[in-house]
Amino acid sequence: MTAVAARLRPLTGHRLFWPALVLVVMLAANTVYRPGFLAVEVKNGHLYGTPIDILRLSAPLILVALGMTLVIATGGIDLSVGSLCAISGAIACLHISGAADQNSPATVATALALAFGAALVLGAWNGVLVAVMGFEPIIATLILMVAGRGIAQLVTEGQIITINSGPYRAIGLGHFLTLPLAILIALAAALLVAAFTRRTALGLIVESVGGNAEASRLAGIRSRRIVFLVYVISAACAALAGFMVTANVSSADGNAAGLWIELDAILAVVIGGTSLAGGRFSLGGTVLGALIIQTLTTTVYAMNISPQTSLLFKAVVVIAVCLVQAPAFRARLRRRRRGTEPGPAAPQREKEQVPA
Amino acid sequence: MTGNRPVLTMTGISKTFPGVRALHDVDFRLFPGEVHALMGENGAGKSTLIKVLTGVYGTDAGVITLDGEQVSFSGPMQAAAAGVSTVYQEVNLCTNLSVAENVFIGREPRRLGAVRWGEMRRRARDLLARLDLDLDVSAPLGTYSLAVQQMVAIARAIDVQARVLILDEPTSSLDAGEVAQLFRIMRQLRDEGIAILFVTHFLDQVYGIADRITVLRNGTLVGEYRTEELPQFSLVEKMIGQELDVLERLDEQQKRATVDTADEAPLVDADGLGRRGAVAPFSLRIHAGEVVGLAGLLGSGRTEVARLIFGADRADHGQVRLDAGRAPVRNPIQAIGQGVGFCSENRRAEGIVPELTVRENMILAMQAARGWLRPIPRRRQDELVRRYVEALSIRPANPELPVRNLSGGNQQKVLLARWLITEPRLLILDEPTRGIDVGAKAEIQKLVVQLSDGGMAVLFISAELEEVLRLSHRVAVMRDREMVAQLDNDDTLDADRVMRTIASGTTRKEVTR
Ligand SMILES: Nc1ncnc2c1ncn2[C@@H]1O[C@H](COP(=O)(O)OP(=O)(O)OP(=O)(O)O)[C@@H](O)[C@H]1O
Ligand SMILES: [Mg+2]
Numbered sequence: 001m002t003a004v005a006a007r008l009r010p011l012t013g014h015r016l017f018w019p020a021l022v023l024v025v026m027l028a029a030n031t032v033y034r035p036g037f038l039a040v041e042v043k044n045g046h047l048y049g050t051p052i053d054i055l056r057l058s059a060p061l062i063l064v065a066l067g068m069t070l071v072i073a074t075g076g077i078d079l080s081v082g083s084l085c086a087i088s089g090a091i092a093c094l095h096i097s098g099a100a101d102q103n104s105p106a107t108v109a110t111a112l113a114l115a116f117g118a119a120l121v122l123g124a125w126n127g128v129l130v131a132v133m134g135f136e137p138i139i140a141t142l143i144l145m146v147a148g149r150g151i152a153q154l155v156t157e158g159q160i161i162t163i164n165s166g167p168y169r170a171i172g173l174g175h176f177l178t179l180p181l182a183i184l185i186a187l188a189a190a191l192l193v194a195a196f197t198r199r200t201a202l203g204l205i206v207e208s209v210g211g212n213a214e215a216s217r218l219a220g221i222r223s224r225r226i227v228f229l230v231y232v233i234s235a236a237c238a239a240l241a242g243f244m245v246t247a248n249v250s251s252a253d254g255n256a257a258g259l260w261i262e263l264d265a266i267l268a269v270v271i272g273g274t275s276l277a278g279g280r281f282s283l284g285g286t287v288l289g290a291l292i293i294q295t296l297t298t299t300v301y302a303m304n305i306s307p308q309t310s311l312l313f314k315a316v317v318v319i320a321v322c323l324v325q326a327p328a329f330r331a332r333l334r335r336r337r338r339g340t341e342p343g344p345a346a347p348q349r350e351k352e353q354v355p356a
Numbered sequence: 357m358t359g360n361r362p363v364l365t366m367t368g369i370s371k372t373f374p375g376v377r378a379l380h381d382v383d384f385r386l387f388p389g390e391v392h393a394l395m396g397e398n399g400a401g402k403s404t405l406i407k408v409l410t411g412v413y414g415t416d417a418g419v420i421t422l423d424g425e426q427v428s429f430s431g432p433m434q435a436a437a438a439g440v441s442t443v444y445q446e447v448n449l450c451t452n453l454s455v456a457e458n459v460f461i462g463r464e465p466r467r468l469g470a471v472r473w474g475e476m477r478r479r480a481r482d483l484l485a486r487l488d489l490d491l492d493v494s495a496p497l498g499t500y501s502l503a504v505q506q507m508v509a510i511a512r513a514i515d516v517q518a519r520v521l522i523l524d525e526p527t528s529s530l531d532a533g534e535v536a537q538l539f540r541i542m543r544q545l546r547d548e549g550i551a552i553l554f555v556t557h558f559l560d561q562v563y564g565i566a567d568r569i570t571v572l573r574n575g576t577l578v579g580e581y582r583t584e585e586l587p588q589f590s591l592v593e594k595m596i597g598q599e600l601d602v603l604e605r606l607d608e609q610q611k612r613a614t615v616d617t618a619d620e621a622p623l624v625d626a627d628g629l630g631r632r633g634a635v636a637p638f639s640l641r642i643h644a645g646e647v648v649g650l651a652g653l654l655g656s657g658r659t660e661v662a663r664l665i666f667g668a669d670r671a672d673h674g675q676v677r678l679d680a681g682r683a684p685v686r687n688p689i690q691a692i693g694q695g696v697g698f699c700s701e702n703r704r705a706e707g708i709v710p711e712l713t714v715r716e717n718m719i720l721a722m723q724a725a726r727g728w729l730r731p732i733p734r735r736r737q738d739e740l741v742r743r744y745v746e747a748l749s750i751r752p753a754n755p756e757l758p759v760r761n762l763s764g765g766n767q768q769k770v771l772l773a774r775w776l777i778t779e780p781r782l783l784i785l786d787e788p789t790r791g792i793d794v795g796a797k798a799e800i801q802k803l804v805v806q807l808s809d810g811g812m813a814v815l816f817i818s819a820e821l822e823e824v825l826r827l828s829h830r831v832a833v834m835r836d837r838e839m840v841a842q843l844d845n846d847d848t849l850d851a852d853r854v855m856r857t858i859a860s861g862t863t864r865k866e867v868t869r
Contacts, residue, residue: 222727226728
């Protein structure tokens with residue numbers, strides 16, 4: 001047992017190991033419950049099946065969570081992403097609904113550009129509040145979280161705007177190369193953010209600011225600019241997610257679009273192994289985290305668990321995932337095992353963090 | 357005292373971190389009523405041994421007994437409850453809580469469950485008075501200097517009714533006066549029968565107070581000795597594991613010849629620089645190739661001077677310029693842009709980014725100066741890092757380890773490397789040898805001499821007056837947050853005269869150059 005543990009250490013020590021394992025276990029459990037769960041078939045040249053659905057439905061969450069990862073890595077948090085989804089979706093749908101030809105690509109492109117621009121401005125607002133005015137991130141973004149729903153309502157004038165636009169619908173439901181377009185958009189965004197942070201020094205600087213803000217300042221890092229930037233990036237990601245959410249249903253509902261997505265996004269980031277305290281972040285972990293949450297949601301639906309219990313069920317799974325990842329908890333488990341079966345045991349990890 | 361039974365024994369202790377064997381089969385024992393020094397180079401395993409003892413880390417092997425009974429603590433709280441009170445190397449207090457709260461956190465005086473704040477403040481004041489410290493105990497701890505924070509941590513530790521007191525480099529940022537005060541209390545506690553484990557890199561302190569010495573090298577036990585049976589040079593040899601002339605090397609450095617800079621334009625010109633509540637306006641010029649030392653007691657404003665020159669704090673009086681004519685320096689970014697580096701004394705709060713690797717920590721300042729859009733090519737990073745890991749003999753020599761896994765002294769070297777990599781024209785070193793072992797200290801002092809010979813200006817701050825005198829061309833003396841004198845370090849200047857200047861204030865004439 002000890003030898004196996006030692007052999008597996010490089011694997012189990014990998015930061016993506018636990019989230020990946022959880023995802024695999026959940027998929028396996030689903031397959032046991034419903035043997036056809038993992039089946040994928042080709043219809044009209046497109047792939048269909050529950051795994052594909054999970055991927056497609058998780059696309060907006062992945063997008064929001066990517067931006068959230070960077071914000072959290074700087075030691076902040078962005079609660080306004082749900083409202084930003086609603087606002088960007090509302091603006092895009094409003095523009096399209098007012099156009100003569102809702103199917104014209106030009107109309108859709110203008111709608112997207114308008115909505116995207118608005119989201120960037122609102123992201124900059126968050127950034128200014130946090131980086132320049134020095135608001136606590138949770139307060140600063142809470143403002144837009146609450147006010148943003150109002151803005152979305154203003155845009156839609158309290159109605160649900162329904163549109164009938166092929167190109168816009170495609171963002172949520174279209175296919176490209178047999179795969180749902182949404183998956184490809186989310187994938188592209190993930191690769192873009194990864195390149196943007198890891199090919200430049202942005203990732204390092206973000207981690208440094210989140211890891212020790214004062215040391216970073218004294219090392220000459222322009223923390224304000226960096227913090228400002230991550231809120232803008234987060235808003236941009238939220239806008240894309242907003243397009244997808246509204247495209248899925250071809251309508252913009254200022255109240256419902258992107259509701260509670262900020263909480264799922266924060267969960268996805270944490271499950272993915274990025275600490276809420278800031279510092280090191282993992283985009284791969286975040287994507288896995290988003291997939292775990294979506295799988296969970298799908299599972300809950302598939303098992304016909306009532307909505308009331310489903311939230312509880314979700315909470316239990318999330319707590320379990322977080323515990324499994326916590327070094328303190330793992331050390332305690334290991335110690336308990338050691339206590340009951342004496343003899344040589346695997347080297348113990350540190351139980352508590354006291355710096356050198 | 358050897359006759360009685362040890363209060364604490366550690367037998368066959370081993371501890372391995374991934375890739376690093378920190379302790380291997382180490383034995384250690386501690387008798388009641390003794391001060392026992394634990395010695396070894398940076399990374400020898402001293403702090404790890406302490407953390408294994410107090411249960412911060414689990415052991416891979418080995419037995420610990422307290423009063424003859426086998427124990428295995430789950431953490432510092434449990435250890436403290438069993439009578440083992442510890443001050444860790446990195447002061448680990450809450451800077452946003454008050455001084456009094458920090459002293460009593462976790463064991464506040466209570467009545468019916470409610471904290472008795474008045475009682476707590478009164479007791480905190482009494483306790484600090486024992487250490488000769490007069491503080492506003494309701495002020496946040498963060499408003500006090502690192503040295504004061506260290507004293508508060510010590511006060512907290514000695515207040516617990518402990519049988520074993522462990523002090524891991526408690527004196528690293530203290531001045532002679534505080535050290536003397538601390539030693540007085542340590543002797544008093546020792547005479548009461550308390551066993552004290554003491555870690556330091558200051559050899560004279562070891563010989564001043566320790567009854568017995570245990571030496572570690574590379575995670576293994578070299579031996580246990582009675583202090584009077586182990587002359588200083590053999591102690592050093594046992595620590596570094598070879599017959600080296602480190603001590604001679606330390607002595608061989610002669611007093612620096614004063615550089616003749618009278619007619620040259622100064623590199624740095626601080627003109628009436630000051631900040632209310634921190635330091636009174638002062639003027640200081642530093643020439644290229646010159647080392648200026650800052651001397652003064654704890655809280656005299658040395659660090660504040662450094663921070664103002666670097667722009668870390670905003671000056672509300674005067675300004676500082678590099679190369680007369682350029683814009684004054686107002687913040688760290690401008691300072692770094694004009695070629696200033698600042699190695700802070702507080703490496704945990706203001707220095708390292710713990711999760712980042714050694715490499716990332718080293719290149720941080722250089723990368724910040726280039727901006728995030730122009731990453732330093734990986735090959736260049738590796739090359740720079742390799743050079744400085746070697747030059748400063750950083751152990752373990754693995755640049756991809758998170759810097760928090762390094763021993764305290766090695767973290768300090770990483771910070772030094774961060775600034776050397778930027779090739780500054782003025783390097784401000786605030787306690788750069790804090791927590792660094794004898795050998796490495798000599799290396800760093802040599803490095804400072806080399807750098808200044810190569811034209812770098814250095815502002816050198818150290819609580820150790822000898823070190824300041826050995827390296828500086830000129831010594832600026834601080835008293836009560838005021839720069840009271842600037843003395844040329846010629847043949848007439850010695851520690852005595854500096855101390856007199858600090859104490860008296862008669863040499864008030866400002867030698868502005
Ligand atoms: N948490 C950790 N993870 C991995 N390695 C560690 C950890 N803590 C310490 N080490 C390693 O263990 C060795 C011993 O470190 P330790 O901190 O005990 O040294 P030390 O003797 O206290 O040195 P110093 O005088 O610099 O404080 C070092 O090589 C260090 O890098
Ligand atoms: Mg140490």
